[in-house]
Amino acid sequence: xxxxxxxxxxxxxxxxxxxxxxxxxRLGLTHCPEGRQIFQRLTVEENxxxxxxxxxxxxxxxxxxxxxxxxxxxxxxxxxxxxxxxxGQQQMLAIGRALMAExxxxxxxxxxxxxxxxxVHQIFRIILDLSxxxxxxxxxxxxxxxxxxxxxxGYLLNTGRVKLHxxxxxxxxxxxxxxxxxxxxxxxxxxx
Numbered sequence: 001x002x003x004x005x006x007x008x009x010x011x012x013x014x015x016x017x018x019x020x021x022x023x024x025x026r027l028g029l030t031h032c033p034e035g036r037q038i039f040q041r042l043t044v045e046e047n048x049x050x051x052x053x054x055x056x057x058x059x060x061x062x063x064x065x066x067x068x069x070x071x072x073x074x075x076x077x078x079x080x081x082x083x084x085x086x087x088g089q090q091q092m093l094a095i096g097r098a099l100m101a102e103x104x105x106x107x108x109x110x111x112x113x114x115x116x117x118x119x120v121h122q123i124f125r126i127i128l129d130l131s132x133x134x135x136x137x138x139x140x141x142x143x144x145x146x147x148x149x150x151x152x153x154g155y156l157l158n159t160g161r162v163k164l165h166x167x168x169x170x171x172x173x174x175x176x177x178x179x180x181x182x183x184x185x186x187x188x189x190x191x192x
Contacts (some may be wrong), residue, residue: 003018004017011024011027011028011029011105012027012028012104014027016029025053025101026053026055027104028101028102028103028104028105029103029104029105029107030098030099030101030103030105030106030107031098031107031109032094032095032097032098032106032107032108032109032111033094033109034109034110034113034140035110035113036087036090036091036093036094037094038082038090038093038094038097039082040081040082040083041081041082041083042081042082043078043079043080043081043082044074044077044078044079044080044082044085044093045064045078045079047082047093047096047097048063048064048067048074048096048097048100050097051097051098051100051101052100052101053100053101053102055102057102058102060100063099063100063102064100066099067096067099067100070092070095070096070099070126070129070130071092071093071095071096071126073089073092074089074092074093074096077089087114087115087119088115088116088119088122088123091111091115091119091123092123094111095108095111095123095126099130103135104135104136105135105136105137105138106130106135106136106137106138107137107138107140108127108137108138108139108140108141109140110140110141110142111123111124111127111139111141112124112141112142112143112146113142120143120146121146124146124149124150127139127150128149128150131150137150139151144156145172147168148168148169148171148172149168149172150168151168152167152168153165153166153167153168154166154167154168154171156171
């Protein structure tokens with residue numbers, strides 16, 4: 001939704017720099033924002049309905065079934081208010097909501113933020129499973145070690161500047177990612 005001040009943005013060979021958000025979503029880009037930002041006053045089901053984009057592809061019912069298969073707790077809580085779910089369940093709903101638009105590229109911003117370690121590992125297993133389906137995923141994550149385990153290629157950013165990049169496995173072994181980075185430094189973020 002933010003307009004760039006310089007440069008251009010291309011997706012699948014098409015300049016989308018000035019495209020409206022709904023146009024970008026219809027092209028197959030979806031974003032799961034930091035802090036979940038689900039519709040708190042809606043039910044789980046209503047959140048999924050709100051995110052569905054009608055286009056040639058899978059039906060709402062098929063997509064909803066796929067989301068419920070990935071996140072069974074959402075099926076159990078489908079008629080419950082989103083605001084009454086735990087942080088982990090809300091993160092699952094945020095990812096499920098993004099999947100309702102049938103993304104070609106799923107952009108995840110800090111999916112582990114504020115979650116218990118058990119839930120973080122569950123979320124990352126699902127991210128890894130999604131990547132195995134052929135879906136492209138751009139992951140912004142401060143948990144460098146988990147991000148590199150999920151990714152193919154990574155960029156280490158420090159105050160908005162690329163400090164290191166390369167294949168994820170090589171980055172995991174790189175000396176610059178020693179204890180400071182693998183410990184989860186707050187000012188550094190890895191994009192995978």
